[in-house]
Amino acid sequence: MSQPGAVQSVIPSSATVPAGTTAGAVLRDAGILPKGPKAVIVVRDAQGQLRDLSWAPEADAEVELVTADSADGRMVIRHSCAHVLAQAVQQEFPEAKLGIGPPIKDGFYYDFQVERPFTPEDLLVLEKRMKQIIKGSQRFSRRVVESAEAAKAELADEPFKLELVDIKSDVDSSEVMEVGGGELTIYDNLDPRTGERVWGDLCRGPHAPTTKHIPAFKLMRTAAAYWRGDQSNQQLQRVYGTAWESQEALDAHLELIAEAERRDHRKLGTELDLFSFPDEIGSGLAVFHPRGGIVRQEMENYSRARHIAAGYDFVYSPHIAKANLFSTSGHLDWYRDGMYPAMHLDAELDGDGEVRKPGQDYYLKPMNCPFHDLIFRSRGRSYRELPLRMFEFGSVYRYEKSGTIHGLTRVRGLTQDDAHIFCTADQVQDELKSLLSFVLDLLRDFGLDDFYLELSTRNDEKYVGSDEVWEKATEALRTAAVESGLELVPDPGGAAFYGPKISVQARDALGRTWQMSTIQLDFNLPKAFDLEYSAADGTRQRPVMIHRVLFGSLERFFGVLTEHYAGAFPAWLSPVQAVGIPIADDFIPHLREVEQALRLKGIRAELDVSDDRMQKKIRNHTTQKVPFMLLAGAKDVEAGAVSFRFRDGSQVNGVPVEKAVETIADWVGRRVNASPTAQLFPALQG
Structure with a gap:
């Protein structure tokens, strides 16, 4: 650190905060000016916890300086802006009751109970009030509340905050911003001249030093939201906003949003006559028009050619099957909520209308894998046939909730470019390496080339198989991912019930991330379907099964490519060349x-x-x-x-x-x- 009072041209990455001294005082003495995108607005202690600049450690502490333009700095700015929004709402709508207001990707929101829904005109009024609050340079001041009873007495007029106080030991990721873990804290907004409390909110923090550290924001839209995400609870009004470390950063973000709207595949699908979603068919069920059909056909044809060259065998399976198939695979136990309801068929009645032969349930298939297991099991298999690579453009049906359906990127009827590879345990590592290279090369052929990998590990509440098998499968995937040389990001608990997976995350022309190919290692379905092959020593062995989708689904990949190219497909994919x-x-x-x-x-x-x-x-x-x-x-x-x-x-x-x-x-x-x-x-x- 520099001498007291000197102005630093280069902001250091860390500092030592002496016991009993605030982090802010150390920064001021070091001449680090609290202005601009590089302003230090919070610090991170040795335990990784973000701290306000008013924090004074009990013992000397080495801290990391967190600037406004960093990911954590932006999160703090956005959460602070959410408080400013809540203050503005209660000033303009005194009857409003406060829900929660966490930062989210690229912005923030705050939920309110109000007498009527907010209008676009209301947002303009709230923005004006927020600018006044920010200009007033109110100071965010953290205060520990001695007990839950004291907090409840202070928050007597805020029913949702009272509920949070009662459940503070069991909260979700957004609510943790409100109440935290070990102690209850309230952040007061103080008048910089008089020090008087202007407004306050139950919150864990941290926050920017003052409202002046919110240099650029915009309220984006409103929506209905249920308290704590539960539809049985009261419906609130949610206001979404975004906040950034500079006006330039905000302008760039808003331009990105505008460009994303121009590239929206639903809009382009209509303008270019590619596809539609007729009401007569049903939500989330697309039809491709001739021009869209050409693009899709080219995608399929190129993929087929690449799969043939890589030694895949093409298979086909029906769209429907008896319930017993999905009971054996585990889908009815673990995935029933994502499946269309059963169709009860095949019952036979006698002349008196009595049941002579009971019917049975059939389901639209949500996955192709059980069918491929049956193909493998249809005759004896030798180790000489392995690895056996089956491939299908298989149409599957998933009953996505209506609120999650979004154009082609989230549909109810989709076609997976689905492959299942059956191999020996000794072949797994080479096969995984080859698979990862294959999917990355093919995605690059379609113009996507900015990737990272995500490793999804076991959900301890939703899995089948032994700990040993899961550990073995996870390590095999991790090794293949590391050898690829790409960035590997953990996704704890994100695996399917039958095995861990690697997913390829691809960034498009706007830098947005899309999940593309997935590779899942499965030691469990081969056991469920009693799959075997004859080994070289004559013994019967269980194959390892690898699940792999390349595009994810043809519909989703079509939507992603449409937005990536803004509808201007490469000439080889263009409907009219x-x-x-x-x-x-x-x-x-x-x-x-x-x-x-x-x-x-x-x-x-x-x-x-x-x-x-x-x-x-x-x-x-x-x-x-x-x-x-x-x-x-x-x-x-x-x-x-x-x-x-x-x-x-x-x-x-x-x-x-x-x-x-x-x-x-x-x-x-x-x-x-x-x-x-x-x-x-x-x-x-x-």
Whole structure:
């Protein structure tokens, strides 16, 4: 640390806080100014706990300095802003009762009991009041309440806070921000001039030193929410907001949101005529239109070719099965709530209407794995057949709750690109390594290349099998993940009931993370279905089963790719790859020949012979995101050429037809994921 009063140009990462001295005093003496994105707003102690700058340790403490622009710093800013929101609500709506107000990814929310739902106009009023509070530089002051009884007396008019006091020893992750663990604390907002308490809230903290440390915020929207997430409880009004360390960071976030809205696959699905969700079919059940069908077909065809090359065998299974199958697999025990209700069939009645043969329950399948187990078990298997890799584009059905359904990324009817690999215990490690390489390479082929891995381990309340088997499976996956060289993030308790898994998390063009491929190691289903193979020594052995989906589901991957490319699919995936646009009708025959030449090369080409003017045709096909537009006028016809027009508006004129056709065919054939522009085709301009 520097001499007292000196201004630090570089903020250190840590500091020593002497016993009885506040962290804030140490920073002031060191000349670390509490302004801007690099302002230190809290510190982290040796136990990893975040502390207010007013914290004074009982013994000398080495602390980490947490700046406003760090992940933890932003969390503190957002939680502090949630308090400002709650203060503003109670000033504007004195009857409002407080729920909880935790920070969340990229923002915060606060729940309120109010007489009527908030309106957009209310949010504008609340934003104005919040700006006044922030400008007043109120100080956040932590106060320990001596007992639950004292807290309840102080919070007598806040019924939801009283409930939190009663249940403080058993709270969820959002409520912990309110009450914490070992002690009850209230944060008072103090007037900087008089020191008088202006407002306060039950809260564990920590908080920024003052409201002035919230430099940029915006209220985003309102929604209904049930108290503590339980639909049997009272419905409250939730206000969502976001807060950042600078106006520039807020502006960048809002632009990202705007861009995400422009890329929303549900919106683009309609604009580009790709898919729809007719009410007559049901929620979460999509139909793909011809143009969307082409994209999906290309996805499937390329995946099929890659699987054939990798030694997979294609299998097919029905959409429905008897309940006993899912009892054996464990799905009825562990996944029943996610399945469509049973259909009771096959009952036979005699002439008097009495049951002669009882019926049985059938279920729409939620998974493909039990069917593949039966295929493996259909005849004797030898170790020489292993690893046996089965692959299916299998349609499955899951009864997702209505509030969770979201376009193609969360549906009730989906097609998994599902593989199950049966192998010996000695083959597991090599197979996992090969699988991980295979899925990453294929995802890269579709233009996703920013990955990290997540290792989901056992949920101790929802699993089958022994501790030894789970430990063995988890270590095998961990080893394969580490050898990939990618970042590995733990996901405690996130595994399926039958085994741990690795999931590939891919970042899209906006930096958002999507779960893609999953690889799950399963020692349990082979036992449940009594799967065996004949080993080299003649003994009967149990195979190990690896579950693997590559896209996750075709529907979800379609939605992700649509947003990743903003609907401007790579040329090899585009529904229409090239369109001819004549400047006048006289030039249609010339472009018709070009169209036919492209089709002979396997290119999806069309010719626009509509009555629209040329400029409108160009706008229409640009809006439809066609990668190659080929224009022709008198000079082009005379020269046996066409002019290229690209999505970005760039253009290359006078390209000989043969060269144009070969160029497009080569670009599509190489499966280039970049969007074609004039800059990428210098050879055409020679």
